[in-house]
Amino acid sequence: MQRTKYAAEFKSKAVKQVIDKGHAVVDVAKRLGIPEGVLYGWVNKFKKLEQPLSSDLKTLQAEMVKHKSELRRTTEERDILKKAALSSTGRRTTSARARDSRPQMPEHSAQRQGPG
8 A cells, every 4th residue: 555645735735634723633534535544643653843842932932021010110209209309309300311301492691683
């Protein structure tokens, strides 16, 4: 008996029908005209490849939750400091660097003279 070779795209679509769409292996194998055992093998191989990715995903999700809470905390701290700066001076304070970088307007000591 000769072994049949299947294209990677064909295998991928067959596995997606089972995993993503929830169809039974038996039904998908029948529709596609392939042995059930072959499709079971593809599905198992796919699941083994996906396991490390799901643990990585869980790690990334936990890290994202941690970063979101840290961002929320620092945002609250920043807002508190802004309010404190406003209330102590009555206006928003600017850093010396920001004040120095503003363009300076020339001071005119002489008054404008009208047409005369």
